[in-house]
Amino acid sequence: MRQLLCLLVATVTALPALAEQKGPLVVVLDPGHGGPPPHDGAHGARGRHEKAIALQVAQKTRQMLEQQGATVILTRDSDEHVPLADRVRIANEAGADVFVSIHCNAMETREDRKVTRGVETYFLSPDPTDAEAKMLAQLENGGPEAVPLPKANDAVTGILNDLALGQARNDSAALAQIVQQHMVRGTTSPSRGVRQAPFLVLSGTRMPSVLVEIGFISHPREGRLLVGDKYQAKVARALASGVTDFAERVLARRLIAQAKPPASAEPPRVQAASPVASPSGTR
Numbered sequence: 001m002r003q004l005l006c007l008l009v010a011t012v013t014a015l016p017a018l019a020e021q022k023g024p025l026v027v028v029l030d031p032g033h034g035g036p037p038p039h040d041g042a043h044g045a046r047g048r049h050e051k052a053i054a055l056q057v058a059q060k061t062r063q064m065l066e067q068q069g070a071t072v073i074l075t076r077d078s079d080e081h082v083p084l085a086d087r088v089r090i091a092n093e094a095g096a097d098v099f100v101s102i103h104c105n106a107m108e109t110r111e112d113r114k115v116t117r118g119v120e121t122y123f124l125s126p127d128p129t130d131a132e133a134k135m136l137a138q139l140e141n142g143g144p145e146a147v148p149l150p151k152a153n154d155a156v157t158g159i160l161n162d163l164a165l166g167q168a169r170n171d172s173a174a175l176a177q178i179v180q181q182h183m184v185r186g187t188t189s190p191s192r193g194v195r196q197a198p199f200l201v202l203s204g205t206r207m208p209s210v211l212v213e214i215g216f217i218s219h220p221r222e223g224r225l226l227v228g229d230k231y232q233a234k235v236a237r238a239l240a241s242g243v244t245d246f247a248e249r250v251l252a253r254r255l256i257a258q259a260k261p262p263a264s265a266e267p268p269r270v271q272a273a274s275p276v277a278s279p280s281g282t283r
């Protein structure tokens with residue numbers, strides 16, 4: 001009983017130490033696109049540009065996350081072209097806990113532009129949810145000609161099979177759910193759901209990663225809202241609270257789970273060091 005108590009005390013006192021070791025939450029925000037065509041992303045009416053809105057929202061989100069004590073890195077902080085591979089490298093080298101790529105959606109036809117609006121959050125999967133998700137991934141990846149969709153047995157499949165990345169992949173689905181909930185609640189824009197697609201920018205990151213389509217710049221009302229400071233702040237608040245909610249609910253749970261092994265790992269360590277474990281051992 002006393003042993004159990006000691007173990008409990010050891011486990012509980014180990015928690016703050018672990019939390020300290022971990023340091024502040026590191027978030028990499030990735031404003032989609034940037035720079036001259038063909039890297040400038042989608043366009044809406046009246047000079048509404050996806051790349052500009054994505055950057056403004058990322059900067060506002062950074063400010064809100066920093067106020068909560070997080071360390072935030074942007075993959076770009078100006079209107080410049082940053083290749084997808086560099087965005088991935090920035091996130092991995094930063095040892096980020098969470099990666100969020102920020103984009104705006106747009107419809108092609110006049111009819112669709114009038115009626116389609118809403119928020120959707122993606123996590124990486126080699127199998128797109130549907131034809132629409134597949135097409136969107138092609139666009140965000142740089143067009144169907146520029147970057148072919150991943151085929152079986154290629155790099156993406158390899159990454160998905162990598163056990164070390166398995167947890168990050170599972171957590172990406174949870175991150176997508178949580179961010180989507182916060183986005184819909186915070187903006188009151190319709191939910192288009194959590195979806196899966198083979199986005200290249202999500203394929204190499206070694207941490208829970210999502211791509212958020214924060215709204216349609218092609219929609220008359222949503223497009224107007226998206227360029228405004230007030231709505232952008234709403235979106236940023238939703239993204240920031242989604243990330244911190246995920247950190248508390250999913251990453252903190254992992255932190256507690258990590259605290260358990262020292263207690264159960266104790267006996268094997270004693271065994272290995274003690275000659276009693278060996279049949280021919282002498283005192």
Ligand SMILES: [Zn+2]
Nearest residue numbers: 032041103104
């Ligand atoms: Zn985009």
